[in-house]
Amino acid sequence: MRVWRADLHVHTCLSPCADLAMAPRTIIARAAARGLDAIGVADHNSAANAPAVQRAARGSGLTVFAGMEVTSREEVHILALFGALEAAFAMQEFVQRRLPGRNRPEIFGLQVLVNEEHDVLGFEPRLLAGATGWSLSEVVERVHRLGGLAFAAHADREAFGLLGHLGLLPRGLALDGLELSPNTSEAEFRRRWPECAELPLLRFSDAHSPEQIGRAATGFRLPELNLEELRKALRGAEGRGILTEAASLWKN
Amino acid sequence: MTLRALAETLGLEVLSAWDLDREVTGAYVADLLSDVLAHAAPGSLWITLQTHANVAAVAALKELSVLLANGRRPDPDMLERAREHKVTVLATGLPAFEIAGRLYAAGLRGGN
Ligand SMILES: [Zn+2]
Numbered sequence: 626m627r628v629w630r631a632d633l634h635v636h637t638c639l640s641p642c643a644d645l646a647m648a649p650r651t652i653i654a655r656a657a658a659r660g661l662d663a664i665g666v667a668d669h670n671s672a673a674n675a676p677a678v679q680r681a682a683r684g685s686g687l688t689v690f691a692g693m694e695v696t697s698r699e700e701v702h703i704l705a706l707f708g709a710l711e712a713a714f715a716m717q718e719f720v721q722r723r724l725p726g727r728n729r730p731e732i733f734g735l736q737v738l739v740n741e742e743h744d745v746l747g748f749e750p751r752l753l754a755g756a757t758g759w760s761l762s763e764v765v766e767r768v769h770r771l772g773g774l775a776f777a778a779h780a781d782r783e784a785f786g787l788l789g790h791l792g793l794l795p796r797g798l799a800l801d802g803l804e805l806s807p808n809t810s811e812a813e814f815r816r817r818w819p820e821c822a823e824l825p826l827l828r829f830s831d832a833h834s835p836e837q838i839g840r841a842a843t844g845f846r847l848p849e850l851n852l853e854e855l856r857k858a859l860r861g862a863e864g865r866g867i868l869t870e871a872a873s874l875w876k877n
Numbered sequence: 878m879t880l881r882a883l884a885e886t887l888g889l890e891v892l893s894a895w896d897l898d899r900e901v902t903g904a905y906v907a908d909l910l911s912d913v914l915a916h917a918a919p920g921s922l923w924i925t926l927q928t929h930a931n932v933a934a935v936a937a938l939k940e941l942s943v944l945l946a947n948g949r950r951p952d953p954d955m956l957e958r959a960r961e962h963k964v965t966v967l968a969t970g971l972p973a974f975e976i977a978g979r980l981y982a983a984g985l986r987g988g989n
C-alpha cells in the first residue's frame with residue numbers, strides 16, 4: 626500500500642473555457658512537476674482529447690484516467706471517470722446523443738482537438754458548453770453501467786454544482802463522492818450538508834490552465850493504481866482509503 | 878419601450894451598458910441556460926438569478942439583455958464577458974416574480 630496523489634479533474638484545450646495552453650504534453654509535464662501520480666481528463670461533455678493525453682503520458686509514470694464533465698439536464702456538472710478509453714467514448718456517445726447546439730467560438734471559446742504532438746486536428750463543432758438532455762440520475766446510472774465513477778463536481782458551488790445549484794442531495798442518486806470547491810473546508814461542508822455524511826469528499830483542481838494543475842489533489846491509499854482500486858478506496862474497503870490534502874484526514 | 882426607459886421607470890441598476898436605447902421586444906424568465914438557448918426570443922430581456930460568465934455568453938448568442946433579480950450580483954468574470962460581447966446587464970433587488978409583474982404592467986410582453 627502507498628498513497629497515490631491524484632488530480633482527477635483537469636480540462637484540456639477542448640473545453641471552450643480552458644486555456645489554449647492546455648495541450649497534452651504541457652499537462653503531463655505540469656502534473657509530473659507537481660508530483661502527481663494520476664490525473665483525470667475531464668472536458669465538458671467530451672472525451673475526445675483524452676487519448677492524446679494518455680499517449681503523451683507514456684513513459685512519464687503518470688496514470689491518466691479518461692473521462693468527462695457531463696452537464697446534466699438540471700445543469701449540474703458530474704465528473705465521470707473510466708478505467709478504459711472505450712468506456713469513456715461510450716459515455717461520450719451517450720451524452721452527445723442529446724447535446725443540442727453548435728459552438729460559436731467567438732462567444733464560448735475555441736474547442737481544439739489535438740494529438741500528443743500538439744498538432745491541431747480540428748475544432749469540435751458541438752456546443753460543449755451546453756447541457757445534455759439526460760437527467761442527473763440517467764447520467765450517473767450510465768456512468769456506473771459503463772464501469773465508471775461519478776462525482777458531483779464542485780458540489781457546493783452555485784454555478785453548476787449539485788448542492789449549490791439544486792439546494793439538496795437528490796434521494797437515491799448513487800454518487801461515488803463529492804468534489805469540494807477550493808475554498809470550502811471539509812468541516813464547514815459537513816456542517817452545512819449533513820445529508821451528505823455518507824459520501825466521501827474529494828479535492829481536485831478543476832484546472833483550466835497549466836498553473837492550476839495540482840493546486841488541489843486527493844491521496845488514495847492503494848496497492849496499485851487503477852479505477853477499481855479507486856472505487857475500493859472511496860468505500861474504505863480492504864484497508865484502502867482516501868486523504869484530502871487540505872484536511873489530512875484518513876477515511877477508513 | 879427602450880431599456881433606458883425601463884431602467885428609469887423601474888429603478889433598475891445598470892451594471893453593463895451597451896444598447897440602452899434599443900427597443901425591448903419582450904422578456905423571458907429562466908435560470909436554466911439550456912431553456913434560454915431553446916426558448917428565449919432574440920431581443921428579449923432575460924430575467925435570471927444566475928450570475929456566472931456563461932450567462933453573458935448565452936445572452937450574446939441569443940441577443941438578449943440580462944436582468945439579475947432578487948439582489949443578485951454578477952461574478953466578476955460575468956461582467957467581463959458581458960463587456961467583451963457588448964451585453965447590457967441590469968439588476969434589481971426585487972424577486973423575479975415581482976419584477977416580471979412590473980415589466981408586464983409597464984407594457985412588456987413575452988417573446989415574439
Ligand atoms: Zn464544472
Ligand SMILES: [Zn+2]
Pocket residue numbers: 634636667694778831
Ligand atoms: Zn471542470
